[in-house]
Amino acid sequence: MRKSDLFILYLGTLSGLLLLSLVDAGNRSHLATQQLAETRREVRALELTDLSLFTEARYTRHLSQSDRHTPFQDHPLALEHFPSGSLVAPPTLLRSGR
Amino acid sequence: MEPIQLHQVKKAFNQGRPNEFWAIRGVDLTIQPHRATVLKGPSGSGKTTLLSMIGCLSRPTSGRITRGEQLLSGLPERFMTEIRRRTFGFIFQQFNLIKGLSVLENVMLPAYPLGPDHAQLSRSALELLHQFGLGTKAESRVEWLSGGEAQRTAICRALINDPEILIADEPTANLDSRLSREFMAIVDGLKQTGKTILLTSHDPVVFDSPVVDRVVEMSDGQIMDPSCC
Amino acid sequence: MKAFIRKQRYLIDFTLSSLLRRPGKNLGLLVVYSLIVFLLASVMLFTHALRSEARLVLADSPEIILQRMVAGRHDLIPGSYLEKMGRIRGVIGKHGRLWGYFYDPAVQANYTLMVPRDRQLAEDEAVIGAAIARTRGVSRGDFLTFRSTDGNAYSFRVSAILASDSELVSADLILVSEQRFRTFFGIPEGYYTDLVLNVRNPKELRKVAEKLTLRLPDTRPILRDEILRTYDAIFNWRQGIVFVLLTGTILAFVIFAWDKASGLSAEERREIGILKAIGWETSDVIRMKFWEGAIISLSAFLLGYLTAYGHVFYANAGLFEPVLKGWSVLYPEFRLTPFIDGLQLATLFFFTVFPYTVATIVPIWRAAITDPDTVMR
Ligand SMILES: Nc1ncnc2c1ncn2[C@@H]1O[C@H](COP(=O)(O)OP(=O)(O)OP(=O)(O)O)[C@@H](O)[C@H]1O
Ligand SMILES: [Mg+2]
Numbered sequence: 001m002r003k004s005d006l007f008i009l010y011l012g013t014l015s016g017l018l019l020l021s022l023v024d025a026g027n028r029s030h031l032a033t034q035q036l037a038e039t040r041r042e043v044r045a046l047e048l049t050d051l052s053l054f055t056e057a058r059y060t061r062h063l064s065q066s067d068r069h070t071p072f073q074d075h076p077l078a079l080e081h082f083p084s085g086s087l088v089a090p091p092t093l094l095r096s097g098r
Numbered sequence: 099m100e101p102i103q104l105h106q107v108k109k110a111f112n113q114g115r116p117n118e119f120w121a122i123r124g125v126d127l128t129i130q131p132h133r134a135t136v137l138k139g140p141s142g143s144g145k146t147t148l149l150s151m152i153g154c155l156s157r158p159t160s161g162r163i164t165r166g167e168q169l170l171s172g173l174p175e176r177f178m179t180e181i182r183r184r185t186f187g188f189i190f191q192q193f194n195l196i197k198g199l200s201v202l203e204n205v206m207l208p209a210y211p212l213g214p215d216h217a218q219l220s221r222s223a224l225e226l227l228h229q230f231g232l233g234t235k236a237e238s239r240v241e242w243l244s245g246g247e248a249q250r251t252a253i254c255r256a257l258i259n260d261p262e263i264l265i266a267d268e269p270t271a272n273l274d275s276r277l278s279r280e281f282m283a284i285v286d287g288l289k290q291t292g293k294t295i296l297l298t299s300h301d302p303v304v305f306d307s308p309v310v311d312r313v314v315e316m317s318d319g320q321i322m323d324p325s326c327c
Numbered sequence: 328m329k330a331f332i333r334k335q336r337y338l339i340d341f342t343l344s345s346l347l348r349r350p351g352k353n354l355g356l357l358v359v360y361s362l363i364v365f366l367l368a369s370v371m372l373f374t375h376a377l378r379s380e381a382r383l384v385l386a387d388s389p390e391i392i393l394q395r396m397v398a399g400r401h402d403l404i405p406g407s408y409l410e411k412m413g414r415i416r417g418v419i420g421k422h423g424r425l426w427g428y429f430y431d432p433a434v435q436a437n438y439t440l441m442v443p444r445d446r447q448l449a450e451d452e453a454v455i456g457a458a459i460a461r462t463r464g465v466s467r468g469d470f471l472t473f474r475s476t477d478g479n480a481y482s483f484r485v486s487a488i489l490a491s492d493s494e495l496v497s498a499d500l501i502l503v504s505e506q507r508f509r510t511f512f513g514i515p516e517g518y519y520t521d522l523v524l525n526v527r528n529p530k531e532l533r534k535v536a537e538k539l540t541l542r543l544p545d546t547r548p549i550l551r552d553e554i555l556r557t558y559d560a561i562f563n564w565r566q567g568i569v570f571v572l573l574t575g576t577i578l579a580f581v582i583f584a585w586d587k588a589s590g591l592s593a594e595e596r597r598e599i600g601i602l603k604a605i606g607w608e609t610s611d612v613i614r615m616k617f618w619e620g621a622i623i624s625l626s627a628f629l630l631g632y633l634t635a636y637g638h639v640f641y642a643n644a645g646l647f648e649p650v651l652k653g654w655s656v657l658y659p660e661f662r663l664t665p666f667i668d669g670l671q672l673a674t675l676f677f678f679t680v681f682p683y684t685v686a687t688i689v690p691i692w693r694a695a696i697t698d699p700d701t702v703m704r
Contacts, residue, residue: 002216004339007622014629021636025665028640032664036383039493044387045445047424047523049554051381052456052498055437056655058428061499062439064554065392065401065521146703155604156700176608183606194601194702197594198348203341208605210341213334255605267703 099131099262099294100166102152107161107171109147109319121147123319124161130312131262134285134295136305139316145298146267148316152296153265154182183208187256189266193248195240195255201227202236205254212259219258226254230284246277253284263294270301278303285309335618338611342618345598356584357623357630363580364631364679365638366573371671372639373647379666381558384496385551390532391524392424392549393539403518408543415524415538417531423519425508429473429501434462436656440501440508448504453483457491458498458657471501475511483507491660498659524548585686596694603699613691620687624680632675640665 042048054060109122121144129135129152137145150156152163154170157178163171170181187208195204205223227236230250235243243251249269256264270278278301285295286309299305305313315322346353395404406423425442438459448454453471465471465485472482489497509516524539526532529552536548591599599612607615638644640663648658 002336002340003343004336007339007343008336011625011629014626014633017633018629021633022667025636025640025667029664029666035492036380036664038490039384039496040387042490042493043384043496046441046443046497046500046502047389048496049385049388049392049549051385051495051558052439052458052500052657052659053495053651054655055439055458055499055657058437061428061437064557065394065549150700150703155703156698179603179606179608182604188604190604190702194597194604196345196598196601199341199344203344207341207602208607210337211334211607211611213330213332213337216333216336259606 101131102129102163102165102170102263103127104152105162105164107148107151107158107163109144109151109156110159113159121319122151122158125319125321127314127321129294129296131294132289132292133311134289134297134309136310136313137296137298137316138300138305138313139322141300143316144319145316147319149265149267149296149298153186153188154178155188183211183259185262187259187261187264189249189252189256189264189269191268191271193252193272195243195248195251197239197241199240200237201232201240201243201251204240204251205258208255208259223254223258226257227251230254245272246280249273249277249281250284257288261293263296264288266295266297268298268300270299270304275303279307282307282309334611335614338615338618339622342615342622346619346622353623357626359580360584360623360627360679360683361630361634363573363577364627364675365635366576367679368632368635368675369638369644369646370573371675372635372665372667373644373663375668375671376639376663376666378559380495380664382555385554385558388551388554389424389523390526390529390551391535391539393522393524393543394547394549395521395543396545396547401521403514403520404522404546406517406519408522408546412539412542415535417526417528417535418524419527420525422523424521424523425505425514426520427508427512431463431473434656436462437499438501438657439499440503440511442505442508443502446502448486448502448507450504450507451482451484452486452504454487454489454500454502455485456489456497456500456657457494458659459501460485460488461660462657473511476513481507481511494659495661499657581682584683591690591694597702599691599694600699600702604702613688616687616691617684620684621680624683627683628676628679631679632672636665639663 049064050062052061054063059066104125104127107122107125107127108120111119111121125148137148139145147156151158151171154173158171161171162169165185168181173181196207199207202220202223205226206219209219224233224236227233230253232247232250232254235247235251240248240251249272256266270281273281282304285297285307289295289309297304297310304310393404393408395402395408404423409421409423412421422444427440429438429440430436431438436459443454446454455465455471460466463471467485467488469485470482471485472480474480483501483503489500489502503511508514524535526535532550532552536550539546539548602612602615603609638646643660643662651658
């Protein structure tokens with residue numbers, strides 16, 4: 001077999017997989033709508049405001065509710081609260097200079 | 099087929115600079131088709147320079163090279179490449195095979211830009227290799243070849259596009275006398291098939307060979323005995 | 328056309344043969360390159376998916392939350408504020424919300440205690456998030472005992488565990504009755520953590536918020552819009568230590584790749600000379616080099632992206648978990664829904680394939696336009 005044949009085969013396979021990944025993403029997000037709707041219902045029922053991703057400290061748990069004196073708001077780019085401090089963007093409020 | 103004619107061809111290196119050097123100083127020459135011509139002369143006399151101008155590898159500083167109606171000198175690069183590809187086959191002194199590639203790939207290389215059918219191309223390359231006794235070496239890497247095999251590979255590569263003119267610069271410099279004689283036998287065979295052959299050489303095996311129709315002597319960028327042309 | 332394709336295939340043949348001459352070096356390059364694309368793509372896919380999911384899920388958050396500020400700090404808000412604000416056009420419902428944090432020394436985790444409005448709980452009853460159940464090793468019917476601020480220990484019977492499908496928002500929740508919440512935290516009757524206002528028409532939100540700040544100057548309204556925007560800005564892939572760390576790696580790679588791609592060795596120069604002497608045009612040589620750059624960078628893009636997809640959406644972004652988890656004891660177990668942004672993918676493609684290919688081609692210009700007669704000597 002020619003090298004270019006192998007290459008075309010290889011490139012074709014990878015591109016096919018890329019397409020497949022897009023199809024898979026479409027499929028799975030379609031399948032997940034049910035579960036997302038469930039979560040959304042819970043958010044509405046319990047009146048939740050935040051993701052429970054950063055539970056390590058009070059001021060990181062409810063980012064959208066935090067006081068203006070919390071570390072994130074005092075110094076938006078400070079990295080002192082690793083890792084949340086480095087992953088979370090400063091509030092739009094501060095960045096827009098309002 | 100028409101002869102190649104050179105009119106007052108001159109070639110300067112580093113023109114306009116202090117180290118300007120005129121390697122060819124006015125050459126008039128006619129190269130007859132279907133003949134074997136040898137350029138002979140001391141080192142530095144300009145044989146290689148002249149050969150590369152005839153083979154469209156470089157351009158003369160002044161003068162004209164023509165083949166029948168067609169002008170070979172002073173063409174834009176694209177056309178020079180085109181002519182080189184269709185008309186000339188080169189055998190270099192160091193063979194200049196591309197390392198790491200197989201013998202077959204090396205032989206097929208000059209045809210790549212033309213984009214011929216792959217099966218057909220590899221068939222004719224294999225045929226050539228068989229013809230030159232390299233059939234079993236087709237898949238070997240070129241760096242494993244002996245000097246003689248390498249040269250025959252280079253000859254196959256020069257022939258793959260079926261050129262009318264074969265150009266070889268010092269083809270026997272890296273070979274012993276037995277292989278040199280074998281080479282001249284190959285040249286003879288090629289001449290029989292109607293190729294025009296142009297060589298340079300220091301080697302008596304070459305220029306004393308009965309295969310050679312004509313010896314042109316060069317010295318200091320000029321042809322020694324212009325009467326012969 | 329046919330001849331063109333055949334020619335490209337010959338050029339690919341040649342390029343592959345010549346790449347395979349230094350298999351270790353080129354394979355190493357490909358692996359490192361793919362790894363970088365993998366990291367970039369992982370960050371990209373992960374943050375985009377998380378952002379999309381947050382936006383979807385939090386779209387049903389309360390429209391307005393009203394916090395009372397005392398000396399610049401969030402403070403309890405009296406229920407009387409509900410009357411004090413008066414009737415505001417557009418507000419279709421208002422009530423107090425009770426929630427707070429509790430630090431559990433037993434597992435060194437922070438919980439969010441909350442009084443649900445959608446269910447009635449008995450005094451000693453609690454509904455807990457799945458992450459708490461996991462961390463404390465409790466299941467339905469078990470008891471949880473916490474020591475409150477007044478020094479008393481209170482026991483809760485776990486009557487239910489919140490669906491683990493919604494862990495992303497509920498991992499650390501403990502739902503308790505209002506009565507127990509007040510005694511546990513010592514919050515007097517008539518006080519709330521904050522107030523929730525329901526507004527039907529989103530266009531009226533701004534107006535309502537303006538009125539609120541006028542009528543209740545010591546409060547701060549938080550609009551749903553702001554919540555959504557907070558989570559839009561969060562995980563912006565440009566943010567964060569992942570990218571900062573990556574920058575160094577990327578720079579190192581760029582230097583390495585540039586050197587590799589743009590540096591032409593004497594041998595390569597000679598090869599170009601040979602190719603030209605035997606009838607290749609300058610453009611053929613450049614096309615051949617284009618394929619060399621394209622083969623490596625395209626492979627790296629595809630391999631990197633595909634492994635990143637597997638990593639983020641099939642292996643639950645295992646590499647990022649420690650980074651996201653940080654000091655958190657409670658970490659939600661969630662399977663991200665793959666949302667893929669075509670534009671992002673195209674950007675990744677462009678920035679991984681284009682520069683490398685250009686870097687391979689550019690130096691060839693200079694080498695390829697030299698006269699081919701140099702190979703004669
Ligand atoms: N690129 C160049 N720049 C400057 N001088 C050059 C260049 N190429 C060739 N020359 C000079 O031109 C002269 C002729 O060189 P050429 O290679 O044609 O000689 P030659 O007859 O082939 O010699 P030899 O038998 O040793 O191969 C030499 O003096 C050489 O130094
Ligand atoms: Mg010479």
